[in-house]
Amino acid sequence: MAERRVTLRPAPDSMAILSCLVPAAQGVAAYKALTLAADSSRVAGEGEHERRTRDQIMADTLIERVTGQKRAEDVRVEVNVVMSDSALVAGSAEPAVLSGHGVLPAQIARDLILSSLGSGAGTVLRRLYVAPATGSLTAMDSRSRTFPTGLREFIALRDQTCRNPWCDAPIRHFDHITPAARGGPTSAANGQGLCERCNQAKEAPGWTEGAIPATRHTVTVTTPTGHRYTSTAPPLPGTREIIGHRVEFPGGEYIFHTAA
Secondary structure: OOOOEEEEEEEOOOEEEEEEEOOHHHHHHHHHHHHHHHHHHHHHOOHHHHHOOHHHHHHHHHHHHHHOOOOHHHOOOOOOEEOOHHHHHOOOOOOEEEOOOEEEOHHHHHHHHHHHHHHOOOOOOOOEEEOOOOOOEEEEOOOOOOOOHHHHHHHHHHHOOOOOOOOOOOOOEEEEOOOHHHOOOOOOOOEEEEOHHHHHHOOOOOOEEEEEOOOOOEEEEEOOOOOEEEEEOOOOOOOOOEEEEEEEEOOEEEEEEEEO
16 A cells, blocks of 8 residues: 555656556446446536546546536646747747647647637747747747746745835735736846735736836836835845835925845
8 A cells, every 4th residue: 555656657648547456446446437427427418518428527536526516627736838939920840849748730739729628728928938049938928817837936036024114014925026917027127026015006906017127026016195105125145235216296206225
C-alpha cells in the first residue's frame, strides 16, 4: 500500500496513458463503478451515448468524475501548448509541444485549441518571446485576468506590503493598476500588491491609478478629493537612496523625502 501512486505517460496518436496503482479492493470498486456507469448510460441510449462504445463511456466517466466537469472534453485545467505563430494562424506544418506530453503535429494542436475555444473552457493566449539569433526564451506575457503563481510571488517580494502610500498592511490581493476590463495586461509592470480594504476602495467612483516610468516601480494614486499620491516600491536590501514623495492637491503640492 505504501507504493500506491498515479502515473502518466505518452501514447501514440497524441494519446496518454493514465495509470494508478492502488489496493486491489479499491481498484475493483473503482472499475465496477465505471462499468455500472457505462452500462447505465448505454441503456439510456440518448444522443451522444448511442455513438460511444462501452470503453469510451468508461474513459469519459473517469475523467468527468476526477475533474468534476460535466463533460470529459470540457476539462478546465491548464494545458500548455507551445507552437509558433505561423503554425497557429498560417497553417504551417511546424510541430507544437504539449507540456507534460511532448511533440504534437501542428494540425492536432490547432484542432485541440479550436475545440477548447468551442467548449468555453477558458482558453488563454500568451505570447512567448525568443531571442532571434539563438531562439532562447526570454519573456512571456499573459492575457489571463488572474496573476500566475510565479508573478504573484514576484510582486509580493517587490512590494512587501500594501502599495498605497498611507497603508503598510499585509498584501492580500494582487491588483491590475490599469484594470483588465480596460485592457490592462497581467504583468509585473501593471501589477501591485494591495490589502483587501485598499483594493476594494479603489473601485469606488473618483479613484484612479496609473504606473509611471521610474527607476523602481512607481504608481500614482488620485483620490476623489483630487489629491495625488506617489507610491514607489521599496528598495532591495543593500541599497540606500533618498526618495522624494509628492502629494498634489488642488492649488498646490507637498514634497517630502525619506531615506531608504
